Amino acid sequence: MSLDHALLVSLLEKPSSGYELARRFDRSIGYFWHATHQQIYKVLARMEEAGWVAARVEAGESAPDRKLFSVSASGRAELGRWLAEPSDPEGVRDALMVKLRAAAFDDPARLLPELEHHRATHANRLTAYRVIESRDFAGVLDRQRALQYQVLKSGIRFEQGWLEWCGEAIKLLHSFEQEPPRREKK
Amino acid sequence: MSLDHALLVSLLEKPSSGYELARRFDRSIGYFWHATHQQIYKVLARMEEAGWVAARVEAGESAPDRKLFSVSASGRAELGRWLAEPSDPEGVRDALMVKLRAAAFDDPARLLPELEHHRATHANRLTAYRVIESRDFAGVLDRQRALQYQVLKSGIRFEQGWLEWCGEAIKLLHSFEQEPPRREKK
DNA sequence: CCCAGCATGTAAGAGGTTACATGATTGC
DNA sequence: GCAATCATGTAACCTCTTACATGCTGGG
Secondary structure, three states: OOHHHHHHHHHHHOOEOHHHHHHHHHOOHHHOOOOOHHHHHHHHHHHHHHOOEEEEEEOOOOOOOEEEEEEOHHHHHHHHHHHHOOOOOOOOOOHHHHHHHHHOOOOHHHHHHHHHHHHHHHHHHHHHHHHHHHHHOOOOOOHHHHHHHHHHHHHHHHHHHHHHHHHHHHHHHHHHOOOOOOOOOO | OOHHHHHHHHHHHOOEOHHHHHHHHHOOHHHOOOOOHHHHHHHHHHHHHHOOEEEEEEOOOOOOOEEEEEEOHHHHHHHHHHHHOOOOOOOOOOHHHHHHHHHOOOOHHHHHHHHHHHHHHHHHHHHHHHHHHHHHOOOOOOHHHHHHHHHHHHHHHHHHHHHHHHHHHHHHHHHHOOOOOOOOOO
């Protein structure tokens, strides 16, 4: 799996505690890979045992103690190994697509709120990405930033795609409204 | 979860055996929801016990017996319930994005074969979708077909997006090649 | 005083993957 | 004879989600 590798990359970009990682996975990193704190702590423990990361406890005076993790040489090696390992593009698995097909056997209009909700969510994400884009990726970028930007660009591209698609789907469902429903409810 | 619901929709579209469903999930349906036969048999067994589907054994003379599943009234009701249930857009989880960020800590050129492979895969999928599009969705469509087409359109849109993005990413990695590598290998 | 946030975990259960297992038929 | 396809499953393992558990600090 590659939550391991996502964490290694995150730790290379900035050594952090599990809690910090979890927060980053709720925000920037979470835009391309999601994980909960429970998962993160477990994987960190496993990687520490494997020697991929090393922990240094930092005593907090007014704050709780935190375990700062950094990537070891062997962790870096593992990441390099994984990088060269070929893999296939991930398959889609989207419940909304199933719902659209399911709508053919019910009143399609019942899907409208769901589609509006999706459209709003994608619009919000796109806005968030645009903010990050102009805040972090304006001007000349070094190699690392350029690669991060390319990742962000995929997010922007796909949110735009979703947005347009949701609009299309909503229009399609509205076009059904004049016709008689295939199956009456109530 | 919604493999249950994906199977219900599939069975509404056409009553089938587990084996048939598995094959369809390798092809058309698999483009928006993937499942293996092991999963499918397990879920079918569970749904049969729950009364959502009913099985009728069809004895084959020269072929093995097959259990034909159809959706019951309670299965239909469950699908309707799920349809109205609100849900959030699914989060992205793409290993390639992690690899791109990881490439900043290695020789980025090592990612090129992977990106080319992804580009080729997405190009193939797009071609497959286009074939389905002109074969099954040309001309005037009834409600069910129109909804299925809308699902296919999301696939087309996203494969196109991936294709363009892969091209961008490959160009970016090539632009690094003139510069000295951050970390020499061999 | 209570709630939000910091910080670290355990445990149970659902879902998903990979490997194994069986047995028949059709085509080369 | 052998491999591929049809057809149905079981078992072990890993991952992921959800709920629970603990303890400390700062602000209203």
